[in-house]
Amino acid sequence: MNIRHTMTAYLAAAVLLLVLWYVIAAIMQLPIVPTPDKVFLKLGHVFRQYILVHAAWSLWRIAAGLGLAVLVGYPLGVLMGHFKRADRFLSPVVYLTYPIPKIALLPILMLLAGVGELSKILMIFLIIVFQVVVAVRDAIRTLPVETYYPLYSLGASFPQVFRFVIMPASLPKFITAIRVAMATAVSVLFFTETFGTKFGMGYYIMDAWLRVNYLEMYAGIVVLSLMGLLLFGLIDAFEYAACHWQRK
Known part of the structure; x- marks a missing residue:
């Protein structure tokens, strides 16, 4: 398309x-x-003065949590997918912690990391990292062992095998995992932003609701929806550029 x-x-x-x-x-x-025209009119009046800073804070938290999840989750998934010993050791840890509802860990994160930025970023990280680990590991495990034999027989190093075999094989499922986790991450971020902060789309929407300012509340919801559209659009663009062999 x-x-x-x-x-x-x-x-x-x-x-x-x-x-x-x-x-x-x-x-x-x-x-x-209210009707959409009234909401968009209100959005035009308050976006630059109020909403823009809240949207920027929310996007920063998502970007930080996502970046941390990729830095930790992708190498861990490669390790578990390529090395059976690592998978036997780490899989029980992943399986025991993955099913825990991450939102249930929010009080613990706030006790350990405070109610500021770190706990919110760590919450995004926990939502995304497990899906990245499992998706990358499963993608690599689907590769037949025979795929590696010609490369190693020709003297290829592990970095070369990773670049030309492992990364292309794992990239599509890795991107899918990010896409699936992103919706949950945005939803949970909305909840976390109602605690210990005065910035973020979650705070802005709930504050407008408490002030019985429904036009601003709906304007915030519209912006949150557009933020999700932006994030999914960026993921799709990255997939289009990185997985060029999948283009039809």
């Missing part, structure tokens, strides 16, 4: 959602469900 078709599909979906929103607001006729 080319860029033009992609943009057309996104535009059609946005129009459909806006029409549904307008119809629901027109039927309910309640202040708690």
Whole structure:
């Protein structure tokens, strides 16, 4: 699918959602469900003065948590996928900790790391890192052992095997894991931003709700949705550039 078709599909979906929103607001006729035109008008008035700084803080936390998860999770997944001894030792640790709901660890993180930035970044990290580890490990384990024989017989080093075999094989599932985890990460970030901070989209939306300012609340929700669209768009663009052999 080319860029033009992609943009057309996104535009059609946005129009459909806006029409549904307008119809629901027109039927309910309640202040708690304003029409889209009023929300976007309010968004234009408050975006630069208020929302922009909150969106920047939220994006920073997501980027920091994602970066940390990739730095830790990808090498760990490669280690477990390529070396059976490492997998036998580390898999029980992953399987015992992966099913724990990460949001349940928030009180512990706040006790250990405080209520500031570190606990929020670590929460994003915990949500993403396990999915990265499992996805990369499973992608590498699907490679037949015979794949490595010609390379090693020709004197290839492990960095060369990683560059030409392991990384291309693991990259698609790695990107899929990031894409799947991102939605959960944004949702949990919204919850964590209601504690110990005055910056972030979670704080802004809840503050508007407490002030009974529904237009600002919906404006914040729209921006949060657009942030998710931006993040998924960046992931898709990275996949398009990095996994060029998958293009149709």
